[in-house]
Amino acid sequence: MPIITLPDGNNLDFPKKVTGLEIAEKISKSLAKQALIMSVNGELKDLYFLIDKDCSVKIFTAKDPEGLEVIRHDAAHIMAMAVQELYPGTQVTIGPVIENGFYYDFARKEPFTDDDLNKIEERMSEIVDKDLKTRREVWQRDKAIRHFKEIGEKYKAEIIESIPETEELSVYHHGDTWYDLCRGPHLVSSSKIGKAFKLTKVSGAYWRGDSKNEMLQRIYGTSWASQKDLDDYLKRIEEAEKRDHRKLGKEMDLFHFREESPGSVFWHEKGWTLFQKLINYMRAKQDLAGYKEVNTPEVLDRLLWEKSGHWEKYGENMYTSETPDEKVFAIKPMNCPGHIQVFNQGLKSYRDLPLRITEFGKVHRYEPSGALHGLLRVRAFTQDDAHIFCSESQITSECLNVTNLILEIYKDLGFEKVIIKYADRPEIRVGEDKVWDKAETSLLEAVKATKLEYSINKGEGAFYGPKIEFVLRDAIGRDWQCGTLQVDLNLPGRLDASYIDKDGTKKVPVMLHRALFGSLERFIGILIEHYAGKFPFWISPLQTVVIPVSEDFNDYAVSIYKKVKDAGISSTVDLKKHNLNYKIRDHSLSKIPLLLICGKKEVDSNSVTIRRLDSNKQENMDINNFLKKYSALNKPSSK
RNA sequence: GCCCUUGUAGCUCAGCUGGUAGAGCAAUUGAUUUGUAAUCAAUAGGUCCGCGGUUCGAAUCCGUGCGGGGGCACCA
Numbered sequence: 001m002p003i004i005t006l007p008d009g010n011n012l013d014f015p016k017k018v019t020g021l022e023i024a025e026k027i028s029k030s031l032a033k034q035a036l037i038m039s040v041n042g043e044l045k046d047l048y049f050l051i052d053k054d055c056s057v058k059i060f061t062a063k064d065p066e067g068l069e070v071i072r073h074d075a076a077h078i079m080a081m082a083v084q085e086l087y088p089g090t091q092v093t094i095g096p097v098i099e100n101g102f103y104y105d106f107a108r109k110e111p112f113t114d115d116d117l118n119k120i121e122e123r124m125s126e127i128v129d130k131d132l133k134t135r136r137e138v139w140q141r142d143k144a145i146r147h148f149k150e151i152g153e154k155y156k157a158e159i160i161e162s163i164p165e166t167e168e169l170s171v172y173h174h175g176d177t178w179y180d181l182c183r184g185p186h187l188v189s190s191s192k193i194g195k196a197f198k199l200t201k202v203s204g205a206y207w208r209g210d211s212k213n214e215m216l217q218r219i220y221g222t223s224w225a226s227q228k229d230l231d232d233y234l235k236r237i238e239e240a241e242k243r244d245h246r247k248l249g250k251e252m253d254l255f256h257f258r259e260e261s262p263g264s265v266f267w268h269e270k271g272w273t274l275f276q277k278l279i280n281y282m283r284a285k286q287d288l289a290g291y292k293e294v295n296t297p298e299v300l301d302r303l304l305w306e307k308s309g310h311w312e313k314y315g316e317n318m319y320t321s322e323t324p325d326e327k328v329f330a331i332k333p334m335n336c337p338g339h340i341q342v343f344n345q346g347l348k349s350y351r352d353l354p355l356r357i358t359e360f361g362k363v364h365r366y367e368p369s370g371a372l373h374g375l376l377r378v379r380a381f382t383q384d385d386a387h388i389f390c391s392e393s394q395i396t397s398e399c400l401n402v403t404n405l406i407l408e409i410y411k412d413l414g415f416e417k418v419i420i421k422y423a424d425r426p427e428i429r430v431g432e433d434k435v436w437d438k439a440e441t442s443l444l445e446a447v448k449a450t451k452l453e454y455s456i457n458k459g460e461g462a463f464y465g466p467k468i469e470f471v472l473r474d475a476i477g478r479d480w481q482c483g484t485l486q487v488d489l490n491l492p493g494r495l496d497a498s499y500i501d502k503d504g505t506k507k508v509p510v511m512l513h514r515a516l517f518g519s520l521e522r523f524i525g526i527l528i529e530h531y532a533g534k535f536p537f538w539i540s541p542l543q544t545v546v547i548p549v550s551e552d553f554n555d556y557a558v559s560i561y562k563k564v565k566d567a568g569i570s571s572t573v574d575l576k577k578h579n580l581n582y583k584i585r586d587h588s589l590s591k592i593p594l595l596l597i598c599g600k601k602e603v604d605s606n607s608v609t610i611r612r613l614d615s616n617k618q619e620n621m622d623i624n625n626f627l628k629k630y631s632a633l634n635k636p637s638s639k
Numbered sequence: 640g641c642c643c644u645u646g647u648a649g650c651u652c653a654g655c656u657g658g659u660a661g662a663g664c665a666a667u668u669g670a671u672u673u674g675u676a677a678u679c680a681a682u683a684g685g686u687c688c689g690c691g692g693u694u695c696g697a698a699u700c701c702g703u704g705c706g707g708g709g710g711c712a713c714c715a
Contacts, residue, residue: 111643203710204642211712215642218710246708250650259688259706314715334715368640368713369706377714426715463715550672577671578678585676599674611675618675 005056020047021188024059034061036192037070037185044070046136046185062194062225069097074134074187075124075197075223076102081178082123083219086116092180093155093207093216100233101222105205107155112217117199120219124197131191132175136184139169144181155207156181196230197223240476245528246374252533252590254524254541255375263372263379265521273541273570275382275520279360281539281636282384282409282516289405291358291386296338298362302328308337308494309430313463319364335361336488336513339387340495343509348499353509354394358386360520375525382520388512389497392438395510399446399485406483406516410472412636413539414530417473420452421481423460430464431490439487439510440466462513464490470516474530482523486513533591534613537633544630545587546573546608549580549599557598560608560623564596567627568634571596588613594630 004012004023012026020038024031024047038045039058044066051057060067076095083090083106095104106112112120139147141160148157160169160181172186173179187193199221207213224230241247249255254271257264267275283293299321305311310318310333319331332338339357348355364380371377388398410418422444425436443466447454454468461467470483488511501507517523527535537543544564548557554575561573574583580597587595596608601620608626610619621629 113643201709202643205711206641209712211641215711217642220710257707262706310715317713317715365714370640370642370711371713372707428715461715547675549674552672579671579673580675581673582677583675588676595675597675601674609674616675 002051003054004051005054007056007058017050017052019050020045020057020059023051023057027059031059031061035059036061036067036187039066044185046134047188048136049185068225070185070187071193071225072097072102072223074190074193075221076104077172077174077180077182077186078124078127078190078193079120079199079219079221080104080106080180081174082120082127084178086119086123089152091153091155094159095180101200101220103205103218103220105207105216105218107207107214107216112202112219114202117202117219121197121199125195127174127190128193128195129191130175131189133189134186135173136186137171137173137179139171139181141165141169144169144171148181193223194225196225196227197221198230198234236476240478240529243476243529243532244374245376245525248528248533249375254528257374261380262369263367263377265375265378265380270541271524274524274535274539277539277541278517278520278524279384281412282360285405285409286356286358286386289356289401291356293358293360294339294342295359296332296335296342296361298332298364299329300332300337302330304337304341304495305330308340308491309463310334310337313428313430317366319366331364332361333363333365335359335363335383335385336387336491336511337495339385340492340497340511343387343389343492343497344495348389348509350391350499350501350507352389353499354388354390354398356386356388358384361385375521375528378519378521381522383515384517384520385513385515388514389492389499389509390512391501391507392442392510395442395487395512396446396449398512399443399487400449402485402512402514402516403446403450403452406470406485409516410470410482413527414536415472415474418452419471419473419479420447420450420454421457421469421471422447422454422466423457423469424466426459426461426463428463429461430494435489436466439489443468443485443487462486462488464488465513467513472526474526475532476529478529480526482518482526483516484514484518488513535591535593537593537630538635540593541570542572542590542592543569544571544594544596545583545592546571546596546598547580547583547587548573548575549597551575551577553598553600553603556603560596560598563623563627567631569627569630584611596626 002014002018004014006012012023021032021035024035035047037060038047040049040051041055062068062071076097080092080095084092087108091107093105093107095102145157145160148160163169170182170184171179172182172184174190199219201220203218204215205218207216222230222233224233249271252270253268254274255265255267258266302311314333318333321329321331323329339359342357343355360382362380362382367377367379390398407418424440447468465486465488467484467486469481471479471481473479492511493508497509498506499509546557546561546564548554557573561571564571584595591613593613595611597611598608602608607620607622610621
């Protein structure tokens with residue numbers, strides 16, 4: 001005689017054991033129709049699960065995240081079923097729900113083609129139409145292993161072997177012919193998935209995510225509560241593609257890549273201007289924050305890298321070069337050893353600390369070819385790098401300074417939301433555990449003091465110390481890791497850095513590594529996508545184009561162009577033999593914030609007519625007023 | 640690095656089952672002198688990514704290398 005407590009606090013009394021479906025029916029006919037899954041005392045259960053005790057129950061529909069998740073999970077199963085029906089001999093492995101959809105990994109010799117994807121989709125659709133009933137069975141462990149081995153599903157057998165013996169093994173049947181080992185829960189029948197799904201792509205994926213294992217074929221799909229949700233999702237993907245920095249970079253003539261140097265950027269004038277603007281902005285910020293800018297060699301003797309530990313720990317990612325005198329040099333993958341050498345030059349006292357050394361250093365890292373991705377993952381990039389040499393007692397306050405600086409900078413560039421990820425000691429590392437203890441405690445203390453949201457990444461720290469990473473969220477909700485702050489109690493000692501303390505004894509300084517943009521290249525890629533190429537006026541690489549209405553006004557246009565440039569606003573004048581409409585379209589497409597139109601009216605009144613990007617409103621302005629207004633907007637916080 | 644996929648003019652792309660290339664835009668030249676998102680015409684432009692093979696004949700088929708894309712792994 002279970003008494004069921006509903007989320008609103010009401011109780012339902014049943015005379016006998018009851019299923020979720022019966023509870024839903026009791027509440028309302030429409031809920032029964034929409035019900036997908038339920039939770040019993042907070043635990044998700046199949047709707048046909050028999051409840052025999054008092055408990056609290058919540059019914060979920062497609063409107064709930066829990067409901068949508070089960071739809072996706074079932075879609076993964078139905079996809080696996082369709083695949084095994086169409087391609088006998090294919091082995092199933094795992095098929096979890098992911099953000100916006102699901103995937104399933106299969107073991108099959110022949111690759112799945114796009115055409116196969118269509119066929120699978122059609123078959124899935126048929127399975128949904130058949131409305132196959134779902135049935136859960138609990139299997140005995142040994143029997144399950146033996147069974148899956150017998151039918152040639154060696155991956156499933158391996159999965160079962162890795163499940164703790166205490167756990168119940170459940171097998172879900174969808175209809176009479178197909179079943180899969182699965183924790184569940186699942187929908188009551190296949191029609192509940194609906195038709196708002198789509199298979200999106202095939203890719204390779206290592207068994208158990210380990211590159212030492214064989215590669216399986218992963219089919220990705222997306223699935224939603226309604227066709228409208230699916231359409232909206234596909235639309236969002238399309239919008240994101242329009243912002244792709246590789247596409248915009250070409251269209252806006254910012255940079256290009258080519259075969260001779262994969263993963264290295266050929267910056268064009270406009271892209272490089274943007275690059276320099278960001279550096280100059282950062283330079284001014286850092287100057288105010290007490291940093292000293294330096295520059296150190298890009299090529300350094302192998303002996304230094306051996307001493308620092310990079311040769312051993314990072315060697316396979318380093319470019320090297322042998323010179324005619326048979327010495328081996330490495331092209332720097334990081335700036336730290338160079339900065340320690342700057343610190344080491346001349347005797348340092350505790351009065352010099354904290355010493356904040358910064359460099360816009362270009363580093364080279366031999367990244368795996370498959371990792372390269374436009375500006376976001378390159379092999380040669382410029383860091384806004386800095387190393388802060390300080391005493392142990394200064395760690396926390398210096399970390400806080402860095403955090404404050406980073407938040408200010410992200411805000412100026414249009415990113416309001418920032419999250420912190422804290423990463424502690426990795427398995428491969430240098431230094432004693434005692435030292436690590438100290439470093440981790442100090443950094444975590446600083447993280448807590450920022451009062452920002454943070455998560456912990458176990459074992460993901462740098463080989464020389466724990467780190468935090470700053471993650472920012474862009475205009476369309478994607479997260480990007482940019483800045484980093486690392487505490488290092490190892491490298492300074494390895495490279496013999498020391499200072500004379502108050503008491504006259506020699507001490508090894510603590511070093512903090514930090515980068516705010518991280519990689520300038522990557523940050524620019526993110527900026528392009530964040531703004532969809534429509535940069536705020538102050539960082540726009542080309543702020544204005546002066547356009548004469550006809551050739552008769554070329555001289556006036558040139559004179560305006562000169563005045564605008566003199567006022568520190570970047571500009572070009574378009575004297576090409578095209579008409580006004582053509583030029584407006586041309587420069588609008590290359591996302592110039594302001595077009596300055598000059599014709600008879602403007603000549604007569606010594607003015608320009610402004611046309612802003614994405615607006616067809618015209619605004620006439622006296623040229624001196626224009627110069628005054630817009631040269632004042634040439635700094636952050638101006639949109 | 641691994642799996643799949645892809646590489647034709649400066650750009651975007653067409654070129655069916657093998658018969659040595661085509662469009663639009665851009666460029667150049669000429670005409671037009673234009674008031675807010677493409678004026679008209681003519682001209683020029685290609686080792687069809689590289690190398691090897693099959694074939695009477697390869698942009699097309701096969702092999703291989705390099706680059707790009709989507710994932711996986713990697714991201715100190």
